Every structure is written in structure tokens, then in C-alpha cells.
Amino acid sequence: MDSIKEKIQSKSKETRQEVTGKILSYSAIILIVAVVISIFAFVASKGIATFTQNHASLKDFFLTTDWSPTAVGKDGRPLVGALPMILGSFGVTLLAVLFATPFAIGTALYMTQIASKRGHRLLQIVIELLVGIPSVVYGFIGLSVVVPFVRTHFGGSGYGILSGSFVLFVMVLPTVTSMTEDSLRAVPSYYKSASLALGATEWQTIYKVILRAALPGILTAVVFGMARAFGEALAVQMVIGNATLMPKGLLSASSTLTSVLTMGIGNTVMGTVGNNALWSLALVLLLMSLIFNLLIKWIGRRGRF
């Protein structure tokens, strides 16, 4: 009797495993959350210091165009006009996604609706390969192929938003394609069957039923692509020209938040205006990626079917 009582009252091996498992997963979660919070706190404290310690004006930061953080303007405040970079970042991002989306939807439709199993597998390999290419390789191809191409066919020096968007187009294509494919695949097959049974052609089915049903998923894919394009640094930096000037068009040398950041961070000293101003750019980047994330969540919640 006693042995049974003991067995029931004491912790079994499985219970102990349960506890260990919980401890492990909780500590992992706590670690991750702590890392995220401290990154946010660090970037925010540094980024805000430009405005609190160095007395730059927040309005100038978003609305003026003169970026020379180490110099001071007439009002004695550091010149931190980040508008050219903010516009540059949005410019390349929007254009890249604009180029990529039609191709991504086309490819994903082919893969899910039209292609044979073999065709599908082949395309999947191609797209996964595109994901795996490091960004410096994209940048180098951009420098040696895209820039001369833009120079001879569109004019200018070849460096600018257009070249940046061409490079980013290839880089965001796999992300948008594979997510679009997932959302097309998630459309219940009886939608398609019902539509075909009613006498609709394949194209009518795709256009009127499948694409409509998958729209929220496709939008999510596009926003994901934007988030990737917005944060890309190296490849864009190599082809955009890095001039902190207001973009005069798609062909004039411009810069993005990331390109200015990567160029400047090694040449400034922690705690100086120049360095803090760069952290302010980083803060903008971080907030933008937060906004992209919230947008994805919002679309996901609204469009569930």
C-alpha cells in the first residue's frame, strides 16, 4: 500500500519533465522579449538624444533637406534634415513592390492553378534560390549590370532610385511570390469547383473567385515585401549613389535611411551629434518596421475567411 501511496504523492518522471520543459520555454521567451525590449530602448534613447541633448528640432528632421549633422544652422541647431533619405527609402520601396507584385501574382497563379507538378517544383527551386543569394551579390550585379543599363537607356549617371528599385525588385520577388502562393493555395478547392461547375472559364474563375478570395493574403505578401525592401541596406547602397540630396527624379543620385546609416556609423564616435543623428534614422527604420508589422496583423484580422 505504502509504495502505491508514495508513487501517487511524489512527482513522477513525466511531471518533472513537464516542469523542465516549461522552465526552458519560459526562459527562452523571457530572453527573446528582453532582447527586443532592450533593442527598442537602446535605439530609442540614442535616437531621441539628438532632439533632447543636441537640441535638433523634430520638425526640421522630418521636413528639411539639409543633412550635415556635424554642422549647425543659422538657429544654432544641428542640420539634421532627413527628408531626402525618408523619401528615398519610400521611393525605392514603393517602386520595387510596384514592379514585383504583378510578376509575383502571375508566378504564383501559374504555380498553383496551371503548372504541372514538375513545373511547380522547378519554379519553387528557382524562387528558393533567389532567396538564398546574399545581398552583396545583388548589389554587385546591380553595380555592374543595372547601373550601366539605366545609364544607357534612361540617362543620368545610372545611380539613383530607379536602379535601386530594379535591384530591390529581384530581392523582394521571392518573398512576395511565395507568400502569394501560400494564400492562393489556402483558397478552398470547392470555390474553384463550384465556379467551374457553374460554367465559368478557368480565367474567369481565377480572376473573379480565386484572386478575390486570396486578396487579404496577397496584400499581406506585398506589405512583407515592402518591409524587406525598406530594411535592405547593402545592395541599395551600392547602386543608389548615396547623395543626401532631394531626389530630383528617378535618375538622380539619392540615398535611403539604411544607406546613410551604414556609411556613417563607422566614422562617427558614440555620443556625438553625428552619431546620435544616425541613431535617429535607425529609430525611424525601427518604427517603420513596427508599422509594417501592425499593418500585416490588421490585414490578416480583417480578411480572414
Place this chain on the structure above:
Amino acid sequence: MKKKQIITTLLVLGLALAGCAKQDSSAKKTIQVVGSSAMQPIVEMGAHEYQRSVPEQKITVQGGGSGTGLSQVQSGAVDIGNSDIFAANQKGIAASKLHDHKLAVIGVAPIVNKDVGVKNITMAQLRGIYTGHYTNWKQLGGQNIEIVVIDRAQGSGTRSIFDSEVLGGQKKMKAQEQDSNGSVQHMVADTPGAISYVSFPYLKDTFTALKIDGIAPTTKNVTTNAWKLWGYEHMYTGKSPSKETKAFINYLLKSDKIQEKLLTRLHYISLRSMKVEKDQHGKVTPVE
């Protein structure tokens, strides 16, 4: 399955910790050098040579930029901070707390795309290009090609040498910026009408190096200050560097292998051959 997972997790964690512990125990011996990427090749090769005679000495050399080098050595995170600029000229650095060791002299030369049709230029013209006064090579006696100005990143050592000698206090116009000699080489060679500047080790025959006022960018002209675009490669340490650090720097500054052979081979200039010296304000005085 679960048990396996836990064991793997612990193993990975354990290995990571062991890795940290191992680094800690040997940190005493390792000399850490961080900073200017332009200096990285000489210091790396110098370290390699040094390790031939002192094999147990570990030396890590990293790039990251002059600003990084100076701030890391100031905070005591590394032993040596490499910089192309005088610490006194870098904002946020207390130069009095650092010790300067001048390793070598480096020249900087303006370079242009081969097709612009200009080989010689005056200092005033060069200033005119970088302040936005000239916009076409035609105005300087060259072909009818628009000038594409390529600048270096703000705070880069090469740029500070260029700015202090060429601009004469005038405000530079905003232009494209690149953060490495390598990408500048590539861009000037491929872009019609491009002008930029690189340090001597990066001169190549895929583009034209300009003469200024008839003087060619050569090592010899730097030693007499006939060629004005030059500066020092500094290795900064704290006021009391470790025994190992002192020995390493001493080797780099005194060894003939480094100062005579290596520097010449990499197109740097040894301080021994300099007939003039320059202070942090750009004032040049003859060496006695």
C-alpha cells in the same frame, strides 16, 4: 523526443558558454586592433610578420572606420585604435588621453574617368569642381561630358585629407558618397565624366590620376610636400598600453621589414623618408 530536445539545447548552450570562457582566458595575450579600413591591410600584414618572430602572440585586426577605432580605444575596449585622422580633429574624442603612434604616411590623389580628356588641373579648378562651380569637363578643357562628382563618406580619413587641402574652408557641394576605396575605383572606371579621389594604394590604370598644377601624385613628391594631399596613418593607444601592445607597435615602427619593404610594396610612405611634417591643423614644417 522531448528529452532529446532538452539535451541538445543544453549542449548548445554549454558549447556557447565554453566558447566564451575560452576567449576570456586568452584575452590577456591577445592584442585587439580596430579602426580605419584603409590601414587594415598594413596592420594585418605587419601582424603576420610579427607573429613569425613571436608565434604565441595573438593579434586580431578589424576594420570599422576611424571613428570606431578612436572611440573603442578611448573606452578601453581595444588595445589599439587605427585612425587616418588626428584624434584631436575627431569630435567626441579626448586626444590628451590617447597616445599617438604614426605608422606611415599616405597620399591621396584625385582620379577621373579615362574619357574626360583632362590630365592636369589646378588646385582652384579642383576646388571649383567640388564646390559645384564647374559642371562640365568642357569648362576645364576636356570633352563635352557632364561632371559626376563622387565624394567619400563624411568622417572618412581620405575625405578629411582631401577636404583640408583642397577646399580651403569653402563649403563643399552635396554629392554622391561612397564609403570604400574599392567602390570608388569601380565607379570612376565605369561612369562617364566621374571624378573622385582615392589613396595611393588604390591607384589603378583603369582610370586617370590627375596631376595638380603640373605635379604628379608620386611618393617622392609627397616626401617634399610638393604634392599636398597627404596625411598620417595613426595607431592610437591609451596612456599606459600593455607590454604586448607596446612591443607590437615598437616592432611596426622600427622594423626595416615593415618600414622599408612592406610600406613601399603597399604604396604607403615611411616616416623615415619624409622631409616635412604636418600637425593637426595642417601646418607643414620641414624636418630638421
